[in-house]
């Protein structure tokens with residue numbers, strides 16, 4: 593069983609038709625990238641109560657608010673998270689420097705067919721007949737090799753910024769995970785592989801840089817199709833152009849507005865499993881803009897890839913039987929590579945009952961394709 597994240601991905605390759613569109617020069621959306629109009633879950637006029645919560649981590653009530661947000665939305669934004677503004681600005685400018693390189697240069701750092709790191713189209717593209725209006729760069733482990741292909745003389749700043757950000761993210765993601773678990777009454781005793789004191793050696797993670805070029809016809813293009821993350825949790829930095837939308841039952845697609853200095857946190861499939869369905873693994877997507885380029889950087893945080901993840905025993909009782917069987921992250925990535933948005937239901941033991949809501953039964957949902 594692979595124990596490194598890069599090996600876990602290598603064990604489950606997804607087949608991508610490589611058709612690199614040069615977004616710089618294209619004047620209209622070609623058929624290869626034309627999606628049916630995005631009208632699947634039209635957003636109604638939302639009330640204030642229906643916007644994604646913004647939580648100040650210094651608020652004495654933060655843990656309660658986080659727990660609430662995870663149960664109702666599966667996503668929230670955090671402020672006062674301790675990541676310096678200077679680091680976020682460097683992150684954005686290095687991301688822009690990468691994606692604004694000529695297409696030919698970026699392709700020098702292309703992801704290999706069985707690899708995870710490097711430049712390329714979204715991994716989930718293989719599940720859709722149309723291509724997405726985005727490009728990505730994935731970092732697992734050291735970015736040096738690929739960065740050197742992009743900037744043979746000038747790769748150090750990029751690597752330093754990415755490495756500093758990953759280090760800061762690992763601490764923040766661990767802290768957030770314990771706030772999320774803490775509001776369910778879970779302590780270090782209940783989860784031996786993870787320590788609330790921040791034993792960050794045990795976690796696995798990837799950094800995913802996403803670029804969404806301005807698009808001549810945004811209603812017919814899809815930046816990143818609807819999906820849930822296979823992680824425990826994801827921390828997302830987005831620049832000042834909106835595009836991230838989350839699906840809220842009864843309300844449709846809700847935009848997560850860019851908020852200066854804030855980071856978006858969403859529950860992933862593995863935390864949904866650990867919480868025995870209490871926390872929603874939120875379905876989300878990215879739409880594109882007619883005139884503005886959008887950049888987002890997702891820190892995808894998970895457990896060691898060979899640890900069994902199952903509903904925590906403290907959350908199980910006769911009224912709340914375990915909803916999922918146990919899986920390792922590595923095995924789950926394989927399930928996801930095969931079943932995509934039906935992966936969670938494929939490891940489910942019993943149908944939603946006993947008051948558990950249906951928010952994670954995405955197999956019922958039309959995904960806009």
Ligand SMILES: O=C(O)CCC(=O)C(=O)O
Nearest residue numbers: 800802835836878888890
């Ligand atoms: O760009 C975004 O806002 C979403 C990115 C995302 O969902 C991902 O990288 O998994």
Ligand SMILES: [Fe+2]
Nearest residue numbers: 819820821876
């Ligand atoms: Fe995502």
